Amino acid sequence: MTDPVLDIRDLGVAFTTRSRTVAALRDLSCRIGPAEVLGLVGESGSGKSTVALAIMGALGPGGRVTAGSIRFQGREILGLPERALRSIRGRGIAMVGQEPMSALNPTMRIGAQLAEVPMLHGAPRAQALALARQALAEVDLPDPDRMLASWPHQLSGGQLQRIAIAMALLARPALLILDEPTTALDVTVEAGIVDLLKRLGRRHGMAALFISHNLGLVAGICDRLSVLYAGEVVESGPVAAMFHRPRHPYTNALLRALPRLDGPPRQPPEPLPGSQPLADDRPAGCSFAPRCAHARPGLCDHQPVPLTVTGDSALRCLRPLDRADTPAPTAPRPPPAPGRVVLRVEDLVKHHGGMANPAVAGVSFDARAGETLAIVGESGCGKSTLARMVMGLDGATGGRILLDGQDIQHLPVERRPAAAISALQMVFQNPSDTLNPARTVGAQVMRAVELFHPPQGRAERLASLFEQVRLSPALARRKPAQLSGGQRQRIGIARALAAEPRILVADEPVSALDTGVQAAVVALLLDLQRQRGATLIFISHDLALVRHLADRVMVMYRGLVMEIGPTEAVLAPPFHPYTQALLAAVPVPDPTVPRPRVPAAFGPEIPGGCPFQAGCPMREGRCASLPPLVTVAPGHLIRCHRTPGGG
Known part of the structure; x- marks a missing residue:
């Protein structure tokens, strides 16, 4: 051996x-x-x-x-x-961690940091820089010279992680x-x-x-x-x-x-x-x-x-x-009966200063009572910006947001009526960013209770919220640092539920959680939705998870809706090429199944035309013009020239 x-x-x-x-x-x-x-x-x-x-x-x-x-x-x-x-x-022995910024010095250019590794082992500076450039090419980073001259904050998370891997590999x-x-x-x-x-x-x-x-x-x-x-x-x-x-x-x-x-649809983990x-x-x-x-x-x-x-x-x-001990899987959830439209977004646009193209470019959709609408796409596609505009945390440049038929687009959250604030609540991706580390979690949830409930019965309401999210009320005396990531996320959900919202916007609420905790939080959100008949807008980049909990899916890329429709329709042919790229990237939990080659998704931006054309394996001449959003089946729309009627 x-x-x-x-x-x-x-x-x-x-x-x-x-x-x-x-x-x-x-x-x-x-x-x-x-x-x-x-x-x-x-x-x-x-x-x-x-x-x-x-x-x-x-x-x-x-x-x-x-x-x-x-x-x-x-x-x-x-x-x-x-x-x-x-x-x-x-x-x-070399190590690459979860957060590449922790391994990089924000005050040094990438080239200088990479060159330090071979220089520590005796290489002269010129040779060290050449090795650094070679290492960037080896980890498939385009334009190595530009990367070497960049500061860490100028690069994306994926680029930084590849640089951390290149740094680890430099010493072989x-x-x-x-x-x-x-x-x-x-x-x-x-x-x-x-x-x-x-x-x-x-x-x-x-x-x-x-x-x-x-x-x-x-x-x-x-x-x-x-x-x-x-x-x-x-x-x-x-x-x-x-x-x-x-x-x-x-x-x-x-x-x-x-x-x-590859599991049955609408069957939560x-x-x-x-x-x-x-x-x-x-x-x-x-x-x-x-x-x-x-x-x-x-x-x-x-x-x-x-x-x-x-x-x-x-x-x-x-x-x-x-094999005989393995229990049968849980039954799939039945689809909800279509409810009335409670939220309508019409041609919403958001321009950020200094950006040539809008962060959100004319997005429209409806959300119905009792349904789960998933919004998917990579970082930078506009998902979170869209959510912040719906919540009134960020102002829109144009378009309308209608809550129960009333236009609230022009109202920031501090000017919205109490009924609108109560109706729309949000669960954030990282609860640690929205929880005060100096105060107990009970005091922070109680603050939300005080805003939306009369003085009578507030203590009972607080205990009830903890029980709804399956936390012991005894945890109310603890501070955020004394809780696990899953417990902190449940506190964030409890705080949102204090307003008894009819629409809950969940922005990547489980992406940083363990598989088991993620399944528990998803089950909790679905239970609460079923009990309250609430609408859930679930923002994610995980299509495997979305398949099991969403009734409809909206796929975004560079601020545009590329595809929208019922979950079963969006995740089955015909695909938009970008949807297909997202599906190909989902890890398959079976080592005997060959992994398909993942096409480049977030390619360099080409002015005008289809925003996905640089990364699209089916690109052709007509992609130089922007395709319309075309109906391919009832309720299913795709923005692609290759779609029948797409141009």
């Missing part, structure tokens, strides 16, 4: 604060061979990033390794002095650690990054540790998979076996919570019950037992469960699953 590049055995990690010491990892073992990609998956708090920090020797002043061994290329690296570790970092490491490298990226950019990593891995023969909570991505890039829960490996093995026949109930639950394009225990509050026995429908009292909650190794697989479970 080939000697592993990385060999971790029985690793334990603890973090110490002023009052206590908490074990973050326990008895963790894994091996990565040359040119092999090991996936590490699990919910937030499971210990995935702690593994990466332990390998890099970067646990910080409060963290320490309490047990075990980490061997890199046969050499024990635990306990090495900092100077010796520096000689390994970069040239031996033997092991590349990727910690959630695509979480904040659009689905098309994400697909391009994954394809890039696969090509680079084959070209350079690197070993890689790929940390993610997205099982669809893992299926497309990894050879083997380890699943972490509460700081322990609960299952590991070849990726195909793990996806086709998971043995641990937690692995199975993660897969069932994953939205799929299944949320995991409960939540992962805190590191200092693990239950006796199996840590997953309190959330496991397969657990047996007196057995699974009695004593710690050992990890049983069989061949190239391992399992930590006393009652492993077989």
Whole structure:
């Protein structure tokens, strides 16, 4: 057997604060061979990033390794002095994190930052700059000279992530650690990054540790998979076996919570019950037992469960699953009866100063009572700008916004009547940006209660809101930093529900959440919509998720509506070429299914004509003129010259 590049055995990690010491990892073992990609998956708090920090020797002043061994290329690296570790970092082991800006200096140009890597290893400046230019070309960045001269803030998230990968590869490491490298990226950019990593891995023969909570991505890039829960490996093995026949109930639950394009439509992903225990509050026995429908009292909650190794697989479970144990999927949701139009947007336009083209260019749509309308597209397409104009947070340049037939476009939120504010509420992508870190979450939700309810019964109303979003009212005394990401997002939903809105605008509300938490938040939104008969405008770039929850889909690109119609119609031929590009980019959670090549989506802008023509594989001469939005079936419209009647 080939000697592993990385060999971790029985690793334990603890973090110490002023009052206590908490074990973050326990008895963790894994091996990565040359040119092999090991996936590490699990919910937030499971210990995935702690593994990466332990390998890099970067646990910080409060963290320490309490047990075990980490061997890199046969050499024990635990306990090495900092100077010796520096000689390994970069040239031996390199790491790419979730947020590329954290690895880049905003006060230095890209070229200078990339050149630092070979210069640290003795290359003269001219050679270092040449290597930096070569690295940018290797990660498929166009116009390397312009990139080298750019500042970080001048580039997109996808470009910055490719630059972070180029920086990591400059020293030709033997092991590349990727910690959630695509979480904040659009689905098309994400697909391009994954394809890039696969090509680079084959070209350079690197070993890689790929940390993610997205099982669809893992299926497309990894050879083997380890699943972490509460700081322990609960299952590991070849990726195909793990996806086709998971043995641990937690692995199975993660897969069932994953939205799929190949599943039945209108069948929401299944949320995991409960939540992962805190590191200092693990239950006796199996840590997953309190959330496991397969657990047996007196057995699974009695004593710690050992990890049983069989061949190239391992399992930590006393009652492993077989095919007969897998429950039937939940029934699809019935489509809602069409309601009256509650929100109408007519030819809405938004110009930003200094931009040649509008951010929103004549968008029109209706939203009906009780329906879910999804608005999809990449960053920069105008989705969030459109939502902010509807909410009165941003003024429109032209057009109309009609709420119950009344034009509110010209009214910013501070001038809107209380009834309009109450009717329209918003859930933001990152609740941390809208929550005051210095105040308890209960006080912040209560502020919304005070705005929309009389003094009598406010305390009961607050408790009821927490219960509606499935949070204990006891959490009201905590501050945002004391809650998980999923809990903070539920607080944001509770605050929006305090007004008892008839229309809820959710702007990427689950894109940064774990698969299980994402499924729980989506289930919550759908339950609340069904109970209240409310309209949900769901903004996302995840078409797999949209397929399961939306009644209609509107696809936007560069401020224009490219396609709109019933979900089943939009996600089936005939596609707009841009819709097809978005669909091709959706990760397939099955390692045996070949991944289609993703066409370039967000191409360079060409003045005039179809805005997608630069990235369209079917571009032709008539694309130099802007096609109209043409009806191809009842309620289904497409903006494309190749559509019958499109020009």
